[in-house]
Amino acid sequence: MRLAFLGPTGTYGEQAAGHLARLEGIADPELVPQREIRAVIRALADGDCEAAVVPVENSVEGGVTTCLDALWEHPDLTIARALVLPIRHALMGSGSLADISEVLSHPQALAQCGQWLAAQLPAAVQLPTSSTAEAARLVAGSRFRGAIASREAAAEHGLEVLAYPINDVPGNCTRFLLLRRGPRARTGALASLAFSLQANRPGALLEALQCFAAEGLNMSRIESRPSKREMGEYIFFVDLEFIASDPTDATARLERALDRLRPLCEHVMLFGAYPITSLAEADSADTAAAATPANAEAA
Numbered sequence: 001m002r003l004a005f006l007g008p009t010g011t012y013g014e015q016a017a018g019h020l021a022r023l024e025g026i027a028d029p030e031l032v033p034q035r036e037i038r039a040v041i042r043a044l045a046d047g048d049c050e051a052a053v054v055p056v057e058n059s060v061e062g063g064v065t066t067c068l069d070a071l072w073e074h075p076d077l078t079i080a081r082a083l084v085l086p087i088r089h090a091l092m093g094s095g096s097l098a099d100i101s102e103v104l105s106h107p108q109a110l111a112q113c114g115q116w117l118a119a120q121l122p123a124a125v126q127l128p129t130s131s132t133a134e135a136a137r138l139v140a141g142s143r144f145r146g147a148i149a150s151r152e153a154a155a156e157h158g159l160e161v162l163a164y165p166i167n168d169v170p171g172n173c174t175r176f177l178l179l180r181r182g183p184r185a186r187t188g189a190l191a192s193l194a195f196s197l198q199a200n201r202p203g204a205l206l207e208a209l210q211c212f213a214a215e216g217l218n219m220s221r222i223e224s225r226p227s228k229r230e231m232g233e234y235i236f237f238v239d240l241e242f243i244a245s246d247p248t249d250a251t252a253r254l255e256r257a258l259d260r261l262r263p264l265c266e267h268v269m270l271f272g273a274y275p276i277t278s279l280a281e282a283d284s285a286d287t288a289a290a291a292t293p294a295n296a297e298a299a
Contacts (some may be wrong), residue, residue, distance in 0.1 A: 196236070
């Protein structure tokens, strides 16, 4: 199976893609790097790949707006699974810390390390790149340029790790989505959807959100994005905690909430309900899977 991710090799997206493929039971995936998030999603939508992994939300910087916009533009895609990946940034380069006059990285990574950069490299110019690993590739061989990326990216491009970790927030993490084409699941730990209202009037958004409360669904996240049609018109992205002892009951409550919501909206797009896994849980699953053959043979 061909699986698109934000490249090049060494990105956090590549790490997430490997974990998500194993969690989904995808054997020997062919990881296909793309230069930008829109290209990752487009590769799946156009049929060039069978799955895609994209970052959707960071615990420090919030939603990845490029991903949200692209999801709205591709209603045929569904979220199959999510992974919460800890982000531990390193500053790397070919010289010393004192030599660095330019720091390259993805805009989110630069923002996530803003306080550290202000304290340690206040005069350095910050330059955005399409990904953290692309920054590592670009600074290779330069004494005066540094990159913010993972330590795996440093090893991939032969760079020295000059400082680690440099996150402003120790618990920094990013939620990655595994996207596929096909039917949307209605059961899982989290349900994600987006909607646009019929009219911008007092109480319209409140009325829409009450559809979820009426069915006992907890809204854990809401984010708005411009519709790009006119000022003041927005698309609302919502996550619902979708946990119930009876999956059939949870599915019924979601369907009833959507039935309440649709008459109030111009468009409603359900991306699906799906399991969400932490890295620790993913590692535990990998360990259990690796131990199974040995245990079976011993039995």
